[in-house]
Amino acid sequence: MAKELVECVPNFSEGRRAEVVEALAEEIAGVPGVRVLDRQMDPDHNRAVITFAGQSEGVGEAAFRAVGRASQLIDMEHHRGEHPRIGATDVIPFVPLGETPMDRCVELARRVGRRIGEELQIPVYLYERAATRPDRRNLEDLRRGEYEGLKTAILSDPTRAPDFGPRRLHPRAGAVVVGARQPLIAFNVYLKTKDVGAAKAIARAIRTRGGSLPAVKALGFEIPHLGLVQVSMNLTDFHRTSLLTAYRAVAAQAEQQGVEISHSEIVGLVPLAAVADVTGQALRLEGFTPDQILERRLGE
């Protein structure tokens, strides 16, 4: 397994023209040692997410090239979509994989951010772990007013001066948020009831905002075609709240409400360390590390 493995999950403001997303993915895959793992397009949000990974240096280069290509292919003056956004490449999170330290991704975000600002003349805001100020940690705060509002705010409001690049939006590409964060895990638990109130109550009880668990976002949804309801979670730092801790918290709340769990699902990809964590916790293993996983030794 690679020694400084980094994942990158850029969000682009294009979810309708497949050929544009294809061109962006090709730009990324053109960097040696970088592998595109997944791509998702959402036409309502008019937004695409490309997941790729590799050694930190190659991943940084691929992210930089993708921002350049997106600034040619996507014009924010004509972009409409439900999802809040401030740029053609809206946000670029770098995510440590394996044993890669978070600091490595913070450095990478700042280095790539500086290049985007200087070489592409697109203003860059650093967020989450790479943020330079506490009020820039949260992505939602950086997107306030969106592309349209930021156009004037960046000129007039000193708190909205970018970390790198010019203090005006790029005429087509807008601005970019660049940062570092832990891998995000999308984890849903389905309950054997049609009462969406139960799912919503459980979500409120366990999520970070107003509830009990750190690093957990949660909402309750109806899933009519299954005749079930769903507690839909995003685990934003599985080192703080593991999959099993989240599952057990939902199970405990469900029991209190007299509702049974049907099953659960992980949407998309999950880091090996998160799977190893569940194993260690479920079996009460002492001293267990992913290095004991046979296939991992083979790939080293």
Added chain:
Amino acid sequence: MAKELVECVPNFSEGRRAEVVEALAEEIAGVPGVRVLDRQMDPDHNRAVITFAGQSEGVGEAAFRAVGRASQLIDMEHHRGEHPRIGATDVIPFVPLGETPMDRCVELARRVGRRIGEELQIPVYLYERAATRPDRRNLEDLRRGEYEGLKTAILSDPTRAPDFGPRRLHPRAGAVVVGARQPLIAFNVYLKTKDVGAAKAIARAIRTRGGSLPAVKALGFEIPHLGLVQVSMNLTDFHRTSLLTAYRAVAAQAEQQGVEISHSEIVGLVPLAAVADVTGQALRLEGFTPDQILERRLGE
């Protein structure tokens, strides 16, 4: 990740001369694409275990070369040790990893077995999944009488004629058992008591021989330096009894006995699929496969 990944765990009748085990490991590592993952020497048993893996073809070649080298370096006429054995290379199990089907390992065992018999003139017995007769599945049965007893039995007893090679022991190397089996997982659960009777009773209740779980060997031991006792398990087919099923069976028995679990441990390596199984089972995941593990996509 490689497409036809196979592990091989040969046992050699040498646990005291480190230079001999080193020479065998070098012979194995000399085959391109084969990686030595682990080696263990036991001076009391006078026995060594080398774990290696790679694509099936390379693994077969490496196993063959190691048998040849062992027949030069180890003389069974002078071998003494506690562990039962019939040859310089005592047993060669091929183990499917990842998506590799068991049949692939059965074919490999038979092909390598034939080469050992014909080219090295060492008699070969096929065992476990590669066995040609039901009475040859069990390794212990094939080792009856050990090297010393087999010397005459192979000549006189028609049930002990080898599957491949001459019907007499090799003058230095004896005979070899070759076969295919599932990965073996060494899993120990520690109990908060000094009463070894509790561990022994739990082991008896859950193991395949006389107990409840398939594909589980279990014994109870005292662990004086920890002030605990241990239920020591070998899971011989985690598809039949998973780590979590074994753990829960021990936990249920311990509860009945009023004994608390302290912790558990996996000794040595564990296949990714076994770790993914625990995760799926603990979280009641539907449709979860190791392909969702991010690092796995990178290695493909």
